[in-house]
Amino acid sequence: MIRNPILPGFNPDPSICRVGDDYYIATSTFEWYPGVQIHHSRDLVNWTLVARPLNRAGLLDMRGNPDSCGIWAPCLSHADGRFWLVYTDVKRYDGSFKDAPNYITTCETIDGDWTDPWFVCNHGFDPSLFHDADGTTYFMVLQWNHRGRGTGGNPKHASFDGILLQEWTPEGGLTGPMQKIYDGTDRGLTEGPHIFKRGDWYYLTVAEGGTGYDHAVTMARSRDIWGPYETHPQKHLISTRDAPDHPIQRTGHGQYVETPDGQGYHTFLMGRPIAGPDGAGRFCPLGRETGIERVVWRDDWLWLEDGGMLPRTELPGPTDASAPPPAPSKTNFAGPALPPEFQWLRTPDTDRIFRLDHGLVLIGRESPGSWFEQALVARRQEDFAYTAETEVDFDPLTYQQNAGLTTYYNRYKFHALLVTQDPDAGRALVVMSCPGNFPDGGIEMVGDPVPVKDRPVEMRVTVDHAEQQFAWRQGGDWHKIGPVLDAAVISDEGGRGEHGSFTGAFVGMMAFDISGLGREARFAHFSYIPKAPS
Known part of the structure; x- marks a missing residue:
C-alpha cells in the first residue's frame, strides 16, 4: 500500500x-x-x-x-x-x-x-x-x-x-x-x-x-x-x-504519471493540520507535503479511482512493496559533506558559514532575521512528535554571540536554546523566541539566563504536536529550561497565516555573531528521533 x-x-x-x-x-x-x-x-x-x-x-x-x-x-x-x-x-x-x-x-x-x-x-x-x-x-x-x-x-x-x-x-x-x-x-x-x-x-x-x-x-x-x-x-x-x-x-x-503497464497516478501537495496548544485552529508544522493518488480514465477524462475529489491516506500501489516505519537518525559529522537531510539558507558560499572539522563548525554571522548570511544548518521536521539532541562547544565573549539548538520556520517564527555571555550571569543559557511576530520580527527572551560551566553543553528539544520543551545537561540528568512553548506557531499558518508563508518546520543548529567577529561554535553530533505522540 x-x-x-x-x-x-x-x-x-x-x-x-x-x-x-x-x-x-x-x-x-x-x-x-x-x-x-x-x-x-x-x-x-x-x-x-x-x-x-x-x-x-x-x-x-x-x-x-x-x-x-x-x-x-x-x-x-x-x-x-x-x-x-x-x-x-x-x-x-x-x-x-x-x-x-x-x-x-x-x-x-x-x-x-x-x-x-x-x-x-x-x-x-x-x-x-x-x-x-x-x-x-x-x-x-x-x-x-x-x-x-x-x-x-x-x-x-x-x-x-x-x-x-x-x-x-x-x-x-x-x-x-x-x-x-x-x-x-x-x-x-x-x-x-x-x-x-x-x-x-x-x-x-x-x-x-x-x-x-x-x-x-x-x-x-x-x-x-x-x-x-x-x-x-x-x-x-x-x-x-x-x-x-x-x-x-x-x-x-x-502532475500525472503512468506506470510502465499503463496505471495512472497523480501527485499533489497536501497538509496535515493539527490543533493549537489550546485545541483551536488548524496548523501544519510539517508544511506542504507530497501525496499521490491512483487515477482512472473515463470518457477521455481523469478521475480519482474511488470517485469524488478526496485523496486517500492509503491506496494500492503498482506493486506489493511496503515502506518501513520512521527511523531515528544520528550523525557526528565525520564525513566529508553534510548528511543529505541537512540544508542551510540562501547562500552558495558555504565556507563563510560552516565547515566540517571534528564536528560541524558554525561561523557566527548575521542574525536569525537576516536574508543574506545566516549560519543555520537544519533538517526538516517529518513527524508530529520527535526529540532532537545536539552538543555545542562555544565560548562567547558578549551577549551578541549566540549558538545552540533551534526549531525554525523563518525570521518571524522560531524558538532557540542558546549559549551566550550574559552581563550578569556570565556564560549562560537563554531561550529566545519569535512566536510569529510579523511584521517587526521582535524577539522575546523567555525566562532568566541559566549559568553553565565552561565546557560543552548538551541540548535537547522535545516536540509533541503543538507543544515543545527545551532541556540541557552538562553530565548527569537533563534539566528542563523555560516553559512549554507553542510549537504550532512553527507552521505554515503561524504568524501571517496560511498564505503568508509556505515552507515547513525545521530543527537544527544555529550560530550568530552580530558583533561581526565571526565567533565559531562546534557541534559534536545531532540526532533526530521520531516519537509516538503522547
Whole structure:
C-alpha cells in the first residue's frame, strides 16, 4: 500500500516523471540551499533523496531573497536522453510585483553536475516544460499581472492572469508567438501548469485556490496544444476544500504519471493540520507535503479511482512493496559533506558559514532575521512528535554571540536554546523566541539566563504536536529550561497565516555573531528521533 504523504515534511509542488522503471519527484525548496529536492523510487512507495541539483552560485544565489521566496515549483522532465529542470528564483513576495526570473538546466544523470542555466523569461512563476512527440519543446508559465482588480483574464484573481505557452529551444530560447491558453476557473489563483498528451488530446493540469485550504488540482483538455481548452466536468480533479474533517487537507499542485503497464497516478501537495496548544485552529508544522493518488480514465477524462475529489491516506500501489516505519537518525559529522537531510539558507558560499572539522563548525554571522548570511544548518521536521539532541562547544565573549539548538520556520517564527555571555550571569543559557511576530520580527527572551560551566553543553528539544520543551545537561540528568512553548506557531499558518508563508518546520543548529567577529561554535553530533505522540 501507498501511505500518504509519500514525502513527509516540507516537500511541496511535486513534479513527477518516469524514466523506464524509475520515478523521480522534484519539489520546491524556497530559500533553503541547495535548491530543488529530487527523490527517486521504483515502486511509488519507498522514496530516497538522490539530488539537490541547484548547488552552486552559477545555478542559484538567493542572498537577499525574502522568506518564502527562492525556488518555487520546479518542473522535472526527461527527453533526448537528458533530464530537464525548469525553475523560478522568486526575488520578491510582498506588494503588487513579483520579480521571478525563470531558468532551465539539464543533465544526463539525475545526480550529476547540471549545466549552467539558460535564462528564459520573467513573466511569472511556476514554469513547466512539455516535450511533444514531434520533438518540439514548449515552455509554460503563469503570467503575473500587477495592474489590479478587473484587469486580468481571471475575474476571481486578476493577478494570476492565465497560463502562457511558447516554443523553446536551447539554441534560440523562446521562439514563435506567445499565447495565453487558459484563464482558469472561478476558483482563481491559477498557477502550476503541466501538459501531457494521451491519444488525440492535450491535457492541462493547473493548481488553483492558493496554497491554503481552498487549494485544488484543476484539469482541462484540447485537441490542439494552443487551445481552446475545455475544463473538466467537475472542474477539479483533487480538492478537500469542502471536507474540513478529512485527514488530508490543502490538496493541489501536482502532475500525472503512468506506470510502465499503463496505471495512472497523480501527485499533489497536501497538509496535515493539527490543533493549537489550546485545541483551536488548524496548523501544519510539517508544511506542504507530497501525496499521490491512483487515477482512472473515463470518457477521455481523469478521475480519482474511488470517485469524488478526496485523496486517500492509503491506496494500492503498482506493486506489493511496503515502506518501513520512521527511523531515528544520528550523525557526528565525520564525513566529508553534510548528511543529505541537512540544508542551510540562501547562500552558495558555504565556507563563510560552516565547515566540517571534528564536528560541524558554525561561523557566527548575521542574525536569525537576516536574508543574506545566516549560519543555520537544519533538517526538516517529518513527524508530529520527535526529540532532537545536539552538543555545542562555544565560548562567547558578549551577549551578541549566540549558538545552540533551534526549531525554525523563518525570521518571524522560531524558538532557540542558546549559549551566550550574559552581563550578569556570565556564560549562560537563554531561550529566545519569535512566536510569529510579523511584521517587526521582535524577539522575546523567555525566562532568566541559566549559568553553565565552561565546557560543552548538551541540548535537547522535545516536540509533541503543538507543544515543545527545551532541556540541557552538562553530565548527569537533563534539566528542563523555560516553559512549554507553542510549537504550532512553527507552521505554515503561524504568524501571517496560511498564505503568508509556505515552507515547513525545521530543527537544527544555529550560530550568530552580530558583533561581526565571526565567533565559531562546534557541534559534536545531532540526532533526530521520531516519537509516538503522547
